[in-house]
Every structure is written in C-alpha cells, then in structure tokens.
Amino acid sequence: MQAPRLTIKSLWRLYHTAQTLLKSGQTQNAAEQFHKIAVARVRKPRNAEPGAWERENPLVTRARLGLCYCYVEEGQLDLAMRELRQVLEAEPHNAEALCELAYIHGLKGERAHAKSALQQALEHNPDSARVHKALGYFYLQTDEVDAAVEACRAAVACDPEYDTAHVELAVALARAGQLEDAITAMSDAIRLSPCNPEYYVSLASLLRECHRCQEACEVLEKGLRLDPGNPELLQSLAELMLECGQPDHAIYYAQRLLRRSGKNLVARDVLGVAYLQQGRINEALRMADQMVNLNPLDPGHHFKKAVLFQQQGMLREALVEFARVLDLSPDSEMGQEARQAIEVMDHHQMRQIILLASEDVVFRAKLRRDSSEASRERGFFLSDGGAAALESLDLDAFCSYHPVSYPAVYN
Numbered sequence: 001m002q003a004p005r006l007t008i009k010s011l012w013r014l015y016h017t018a019q020t021l022l023k024s025g026q027t028q029n030a031a032e033q034f035h036k037i038a039v040a041r042v043r044k045p046r047n048a049e050p051g052a053w054e055r056e057n058p059l060v061t062r063a064r065l066g067l068c069y070c071y072v073e074e075g076q077l078d079l080a081m082r083e084l085r086q087v088l089e090a091e092p093h094n095a096e097a098l099c100e101l102a103y104i105h106g107l108k109g110e111r112a113h114a115k116s117a118l119q120q121a122l123e124h125n126p127d128s129a130r131v132h133k134a135l136g137y138f139y140l141q142t143d144e145v146d147a148a149v150e151a152c153r154a155a156v157a158c159d160p161e162y163d164t165a166h167v168e169l170a171v172a173l174a175r176a177g178q179l180e181d182a183i184t185a186m187s188d189a190i191r192l193s194p195c196n197p198e199y200y201v202s203l204a205s206l207l208r209e210c211h212r213c214q215e216a217c218e219v220l221e222k223g224l225r226l227d228p229g230n231p232e233l234l235q236s237l238a239e240l241m242l243e244c245g246q247p248d249h250a251i252y253y254a255q256r257l258l259r260r261s262g263k264n265l266v267a268r269d270v271l272g273v274a275y276l277q278q279g280r281i282n283e284a285l286r287m288a289d290q291m292v293n294l295n296p297l298d299p300g301h302h303f304k305k306a307v308l309f310q311q312q313g314m315l316r317e318a319l320v321e322f323a324r325v326l327d328l329s330p331d332s333e334m335g336q337e338a339r340q341a342i343e344v345m346d347h348h349q350m351r352q353i354i355l356l357a358s359e360d361v362v363f364r365a366k367l368r369r370d371s372s373e374a375s376r377e378r379g380f381f382l383s384d385g386g387a388a389a390l391e392s393l394d395l396d397a398f399c400s401y402h403p404v405s406y407p408a409v410y411n
Helices: 008-023 027-039 060-073 077-090 095-107 111-124 129-141 145-158 163-175 179-192 197-209 213-226 231-243 247-260 265-277 281-294 299-311 315-328 333-359 361-369 371-377 384-391 395-399
Strands: none
Touching: 008 027, 008 060, 027 060, 060 077, 060 095, 077 095, 095 111, 095 129, 111 129, 129 145, 129 163, 145 163, 163 179, 163 197, 179 197, 197 213, 197 231, 213 231, 231 247, 231 265, 247 265, 265 281, 265 299, 281 299, 299 315, 299 333, 315 333, 333 361, 333 384, 361 371, 361 395, 371 384
C-alpha cells in the first residue's frame, strides 16, 4: 500500500500530536503517529505550477527519532536501534541520534560503545549542549563524578537557557557533595521552566539534605500553587511535614493526596505515623489495615500492623502479624526483628504465667493438664515456640521459689 500524501501543515500537526502523546505516556499511540509522518509523502500545494514544485518530507528524521523514544520507553531496544540507523545513514553526525544511540548502548551495558558514540557526537558537535549533557549523564553512570560536573557545566555554558542541563548539573553537584551549588543549579532550572513540578520536588529534596526544611516546604507549596493536584508535590509535602514534626499538616496533605490517588500507599503510611504521633492508635491501625489489604505480600505493612496491635495490648493479633512477617521475609532484618518481638512477647507472658501459677494452685493444676488452654483462659497468647516451652516447663520447680526471678528483657 502506497504511503499517503500529506501537506506540510498536516505533517506538523501530526508531529505535535505525537509529541503530546509521548509526553503523556501514550507511547503506542505516539508511535503510530510518528510512523505515519516517517512514511508520508508531501502533497503539492494547490497554487504550485505543474512541474515546478518538488519537496521532501522535512520531518522524517524527527519522526524516526520520536519512534526511537517510543520503542525505548516500551523496552524494544532493537526496534529503537533500527530507527537510529536509518537516521544516521542520512545524517551521520546528528547529535540527538548519537546521544540516543549512546543511551541505548548504556541500557544494554555496552559502555565502550556508548562512550564511542558520545565522543563522535562531541567531535562533530562541540557546541551542542545536548551532547555535553549526555556526556555528563554517562559519567554519572560510571561514577566519574568530577568529569560529570565538568561536562554538565559545559552544557550550561553552551546553552544557558537549556533547563535540563541545569538539572543534570544539579544531580552531578549533589553527587559530588556540593549541595549548595546543586541548589543554585536546580533553582536556575525552575527559573527557566517554572511549570515543571518535578523540579520543585528535586529542589526541595536538596534543601532537606541541607536541613533547610522550612525553605523546602515553601518551595513545594509554591509548586503546588501552580499545580494544586500534583501527586508528587502532595506526597513530598506530606512526608516533609511529618519529618518537621507537624502531624496536623502532614495529615492535611496526605488526605489531599488520597483524594487524588485513592490507592496511594505512601499517603496511608504518612497518615498512620501522624495518627500515631497524635495518640490516635485506632486510626493508625485502620491505615495499616488498608495498606495490608492493598499489598498483602509486603512484610513491612504486616510489621507496622503488628506493632500497633502490640501497643493496644492485642497480643494474639500482634503474634499473627509478626508470624506473617516471618513467613514473607524470614531472613531479612525485618524478619529478625519480628522474631525478636515474638520472643520478647513470649518471655514477658511466661514470667506472668509463672508468677500466677506460684500464687494460684488451681491455675497451676490447670497448666499441668493443658497448658495452652489454661493460659488462653487467663488471656495469654503464646507463639507455637512459646507454647512448647510452657508445656515442657517444670512448674513445681519454678513455683517453689518466690518471687520468681527472670532476667530483664528490653524491647
């Protein structure tokens, strides 16, 4: 089937549509539009004289690069390479194509090829801010931080109005430990692109690292005034307010985030901690329960729920949740903490059981017959290990000494 003929105006309209789709994450739809542009032929204007007008499609290269970006987003690196080869056959020194080629080589772990592509791009495009920025990114991936800073400074020098060059410079400076300079670079990026919410989040993060929390809050609130429903800004503000010891404000922003994104786990986590700080244990427990329901395989959610049950004195429920943590992640640090928590709970209850048994002959007799049932009747809930230890205990030997002396246990 022959490619359709389109006017230059139609091609540009398609291109802008494709770009918008790509930025919004609709990569498949964007790829369809870029492909139409790449294969289209240009229609002759109505007022052109016969035989006096002939023009090639001016957007083929841009469309193929757009296709390449779509394929990279979808993880189809071979298809992306195919589009780049066609661009580079027509324009061997195209800076954007060479930078993207380096990026794909980097994704594939082919660092030597990535560096070669960037060196070729730099050789033929020494004044390209894009190339210097890409080189800075490459050096960051290879932990050559000083070289990354130098390359990013060169990118800014080539084009001071290139906001992403300032962003990359901020990242490199932060990695180099130069946080104040990184804050300046990120502030410059916001000045050049004041409507990008990600920039406000990044600047606030740098300010937090410098313990300038009040300024970080002001930056995030400024970004939120420009984009009131932005989830990233709301989440960052909720977390920051919690960190600054302002649970009321943390709850306000976390609730706004939940209204915007109903399944957001971070919002529930912030709410749980903030409610706990305010002594609202039942509400904190409700948040932990929702987190478990949303992601039942995350041991961290079960651990938080177990701790809250423990604080409420709900030992059976706490044991169930701690045991669930051990099932999900037995060898992790959290699993070790859950195991220790169970041991502490068992140890504390065993002390109480022995004290009661030493004072109550009837209770001691019941323990001899069925220790598990007798302990549950008195409101004790032991783990399987604790129940087995109680079963094997020589109560007469323990209870012959009064008061019972057990080593202190600290949780």
